[in-house]
Amino acid sequence: MRNALTSSTGIAEPAPGGAQAVVRALSLLSLVGRGGSEGLGLGQLAQASGLSRPTVRRLLLALGTARMVEQDRQTRRYHLGPEAYLLGSFAEHRHGILTHARPSMQRLARDSGDTVLLTIPQDDHTLCLERVEGDFQIRTHALMRGDRKPAGVGAGALALMAALPPAEAEALRRRVAHLTGDLAPALSQDEAAARQQGYALNPGRIVPGSWGLGVAILWPDGRPAAALSIAAIEDRMRPDRRPELIAALQREARIVEGSLAALDIPPDTKAKRRTE
Template identity: 55%
Template sequence: MGTQAPLSAASPALAGGAQAVDRALALLAAVGRAPPEGAPLSALAQAAGVAKPTARRLLISLMGAHLVEQDAGTRAYHLGAGAFLLGLRAGRRHDMAEQAADCVARLARDSGDSAFLLVPQGDEVVCLMREEGAYPIRTHALLAGDRNPAGVGAGGIALLAALPPDEAAATLERIAPATAARMGEAAAHLPADVALARERGWALNPGRVVPGSWGVAVPVLWPDGRPAAALTVAAVEARMGPLRQAELVRMMQAEAALIGARLARPLTPGASPAPQPTLRTAKG
């Protein structure tokens, strides 16, 4: 009996297996985005772009791994106990909200304006936290839980600018339709905005997403220099002159360095935090 030839990287079997994994992950992500009452099979299949029989088969596999569960009464799907445990384990390294909560609160208190923590997620940016300052006129262009294409807003620009230039350019090309849908003609400014942010070490959104709503942002870096998050302060245009931009950037850079030091500690227990790259301070 002859030996079976090994599967090549381009073989149909491997390609089909990768496709099944991609579909299962898309379904898992759709379940995670479902409302508290869960989501029915039809909605999940549509969100993942698969046929209902395929969605059902993959959901059964996810339930077998305890990543998804189905309510016996409503038949809606929810994240399972396995997903909760994975989240707890990932949180030891990636709970950025816990690492940055006091920093975001200080920024809101000291600036008087709205302060945010954003994290990259694929080609998108997710707002993890929003803290309100005391100034009575606020911008509501970004809320906790909001998800936007990378590059939308000051935080998204700061995260792209912290990537290697070729990687940032590839991302901008990939998300061009999404940014155009979100920002209209203003999306054409993104490549120049990212390049300027890379040169300065901080990003400015001069009302490109919502007219009159301005923001400044700095990246928070992992020890290897990759962007882990972005700190943003947003305010109405009248409170965002050049001198105040410089003041806010100095405040955010100090908080970003503190978060970066916290992120470095678990990587080398007992060692001093890895030094963070020096970002040039804004000039008035």
């Protein structure tokens, strides 16, 4: 179920001057990437981006020339191209947090039976990077892979905001207040509780009956890198069950943080360890 606080697409605000075309092209590239294995057609991209079909076609031609996107000859849908894959593989070791978090997500989904989400910060929003389903038959679909929400909306997003310095979190909360509307006071209280407790609880704020628990994953310098969260129906988030889920989330978050910390090992130390 989608709502006004959730968006899976959207072109960034245009920049002044010649940078506008670059911003639009990169935003369009992001939309193509979120099209998944089915890809997206020209009309879909035009509608999602808010750009005219001729503008989208021109940008796609430029991206195609750079091999960043490609068009399926049969379906006429657009997909990420080989150069996008190559660049992504270069960045995977440093920025591919999903690579480090996926084993933890799989363990959490297996052990809890519920849905496990990985959320990352994106300026004044958060992005659901991945979703792993457990085997419990009744699931919540309040947040899907690729969905973007304003900062602080949802258990994972709350955990990310609570991991920021208080002044920075307050400034961020003010910037997104026009997006959260009547939810803003309750979200502020939820964030304060998350900061004190070390985990975030979303008691069905966005979609009634859809609850979540979230824990932040930190970079070695203490900045929030992502958040692991478990989403389930209200009956699966009873007070007597929460401590077990929170402990599991915190344990797996620490494991992912250990993997991220290893990225800062000096190259000569890494080489030495590989030879030991």
